[in-house]
Amino acid sequence: MRQVHCNGQQLQVFDEGHGPVLLLVHGFPLDHTMWKPQLEELVKDARVIAPDLRGFGGSLINDDTVLMEQYADDLAALLDQLDINQPVIFCGLSMGGYIAWQFWKRYPARLEKLIVCDTRVVNDTPEMARGRQLMAERAMREGTEFIAETMLPKLLAPDTLKKCPELVDDLRKLVVSASPMSVAAAQRGMSQRKDVRGWLPNINVPTLVVCGRYDVVSPSEEMHEIAAGLPDAVFVELADAGHMAPLENPEEFNRVLRKFCQWC
Ligand code: MLT
Numbered sequence: 001m002r003q004v005h006c007n008g009q010q011l012q013v014f015d016e017g018h019g020p021v022l023l024l025v026h027g028f029p030l031d032h033t034m035w036k037p038q039l040e041e042l043v044k045d046a047r048v049i050a051p052d053l054r055g056f057g058g059s060l061i062n063d064d065t066v067l068m069e070q071y072a073d074d075l076a077a078l079l080d081q082l083d084i085n086q087p088v089i090f091c092g093l094s095m096g097g098y099i100a101w102q103f104w105k106r107y108p109a110r111l112e113k114l115i116v117c118d119t120r121v122v123n124d125t126p127e128m129a130r131g132r133q134l135m136a137e138r139a140m141r142e143g144t145e146f147i148a149e150t151m152l153p154k155l156l157a158p159d160t161l162k163k164c165p166e167l168v169d170d171l172r173k174l175v176v177s178a179s180p181m182s183v184a185a186a187q188r189g190m191s192q193r194k195d196v197r198g199w200l201p202n203i204n205v206p207t208l209v210v211c212g213r214y215d216v217v218s219p220s221e222e223m224h225e226i227a228a229g230l231p232d233a234v235f236v237e238l239a240d241a242g243h244m245a246p247l248e249n250p251e252e253f254n255r256v257l258r259k260f261c262q263w264c
Contacts (some may be wrong), residue, residue, distance in 0.1 A: 118212060207234070
């Protein structure tokens, strides 16, 4: 792991392997370790860059709110610091997907391919935005323990919850380890997201849209519609997975990713 100063931030980043650059951007409220099965396997095919976003994992934070645009700017600055000038394969899950849309808008020339996992293009309803404000306030008051209880049943497929106690436990620990400030800043940032459906027809980048069959946060039908709205997209639904598809069904996820990247 390396510490990198970029865009006025200090970010911790996993950077291993050689060849095409695969940038893995984690979801909320996680860090680069959610990509463990990808880090282990895909370093054989690519230079894998997996940062901890501002405030998460080993990265610092000093903000009340972080917009998806700001995370995207951090990532572009990170690539600069790592001397990566070639276009990258940007793979983002959920909040990482919200950031992917902003990265495309701001830095289209830096993208070779896009992989969006279990994410959305619509913005929050007023109730959802209110829920995020409440979670931000509660995390700052009480810490992040309560988030695991509310989020885990939504993040994982029912079978994962029943049959994979170790995975559930690791994910619980990861959620609870998130700092209250990073949780609050990301929730406030996500609540200010714009609806980006109108961007889809202009995203002229080969895109893989992946979704777990049992995802209740970004349902498969909604992700199928995202793929249908993109000019050059492949849609894949993964069996035996919920919102955390790359973690719940890593063999299949890695196979699909490798095929899309033509690494097999
Ligand atoms: C995530 O997995 O990043 C979150 O579920 C995104 C969200 O809260 O909208």
